[in-house]
Amino acid sequence: MNTQKLLEGFQTDLVRRGLPVDYAQKTAAELADHHRDLTEELLTSGLDEPAAATQAAQRLGDQKTLVKKSVREFQRRHWCGRWPLLTFLFGPLVLLITAWVSTYLILAVVVVSAMKLTGIEDPSNDGIVSTSEYLIMYGFIGWCVFVMPAAVLLFLSRRASRAGVGWQWITLAALVLAVHVGTFKCGFVDRFPGNPINLETGEPLGADMVMMSIPYFFMSNSLHDVWAWYASDPWQCCQLLLPVLVAGLIVWRSKNFAWRREQSLRAMC
Amino acid sequence: MSTSFATSKRRTNPDFLNGVPELVVLELLSQRPMYGYELVQAIKEASGETLEFGEGCIYPLLHKLAERGDLSSRRIDVGGRSRVVYRVTTKGHKQKAQSQAQWSQVVSSVGRILQGGKYEHAKTA
Incomplete structure (x- = not known):
């Protein structure tokens, strides 16, 4: 040659x-x-x-x-290049859980301090869910199940791009995040027909609650149950699909970028 | 660096040679600064042509050592041509001493085992 x-x-x-x-x-x-x-x-x-x-x-x-x-x-100069399996298989979960816990702690500290300083009592105790309470809670849930997984994926993709690690690893991280995030069912009781009863009294629970549920298909061996869980409603589908879509965009963008760099390099040669 | 024994057909490192190419490069460059081609010739000469490899494979190793701070590189004119010359840094000298000590330990341990060594004595005692 x-x-x-x-x-x-x-x-x-x-x-x-x-x-x-x-x-x-x-x-x-x-x-x-x-x-x-x-x-x-x-x-x-x-x-x-x-x-x-x-x-x-x-x-x-x-x-x-x-x-x-x-x-x-x-x-090998980069940690994620030396340990790709560890970084892209377990890393997404560790990062996501850390981000969730940090957000919760920060919010708790801020809200509790603000309530103590201003003397305002917990407004969620009145049994009525106001529009602002809906907005705040769905904002928080959206932050946890949409924004944070996307941020974790972006963070990992930047690491991968710096280390020259292939797109397959980003896809793996996206799938791990999708399955994990899709596992949670969160929202107000109107998303959980039949579920919201107080186990001690047997009475229906108030409407002012947010539920985070683990999937019941863990106790079942049926693939249909798995499918039913993830495809139960548009919100659940979005939880599952968002990390995959973000990964698709990242991979498309990086491939496009690499192609353009390749073309400019060819032009220079 | 992909080293192999000249008598063997394989072009990858046997496991026990892990870290050896680094040690060889650090040792030879600590004697004097060299550019890639010169270094490859020096390896061949110093090893009596026992170590054989795809010569281009020396560069990823040199870049790794430079990135780690064990080597520094500069493009300078040598023999009328511009070349990237590598030299060992202070950190590289320390790393070399450490690797050399480890290597000596491995060699003496393996030597003892191959010669029957202490284990045999302990068993018969």
Whole structure:
């Protein structure tokens, strides 16, 4: 193979795999220097120029191996590149739960302090759900089940992009988040017909409550139950699909970006 | 660096060679600053051509060591051509000493085992 083409292919391959352009250029420049030195060495040993160039390219190593080694070494510089399974399989849950707990604690501290300072009593004790209470609660739930999973996914995708880690890992993280977030059923009692009774008194619970429920399909082996849980209403479907959609957008954007960088690199070559 | 013994057909490291290419590179560069091609020649020469590898594979390793701060690199003119020359930093010297000590320990332990060593004595005692 023509050496110039090999080096150009090497560069574009690195960029396509998500490595920075300047890193790809630097490595290709060093390989070009090395190839020239090898060719000169082989020419002085008596080989003609085409044979020397071919042998020099062989000694340099094949493109696939060089790309693989470069990508691997680059990924190993980053924690998520060294431990992708840990980062993208368990990381999303750890990050999401940490974010949830932090939000809850911050909100609790802020709300309790504000109530103590202003002397206002808990307005949710009156048994009536006002529009503002609906808005606040759904805002909080939306924050927890939509905004935070998206933020976790964006955070992980930035890490992945810095480390040149493939889109497959982002997809895995998105699926983990989707299944996990979709597991929760949250909202006011009107989303849970038949459920809201006080187990001690047997009386219906008031309408001013938010429920977070674990799925009953854990106790069932039926796939239909799983499907029924996730597809029970549009809200539940959104919980499941949002991380997947966000991941789709991230992957599409990064592929588009890599393609544009590749084109500009080709233009420079 | 993908090293292999010249007598073997495989082009990947046997597991026990993990970390050895780094040690070899640090040792040779601590003797004098070198650029990639020069370093590859030095490895071949110093190992009596026992270590054989795709020469381009030295660069990912050099970049990793430079990123870690064990090496510093500068593009300078050598022999009328501009080349990236690598040298060992203070941190690299410390890392080399540490790796060397570990390597010596491994070699002496394996040597003891291969020669029958203490375990055999303990068993017969």
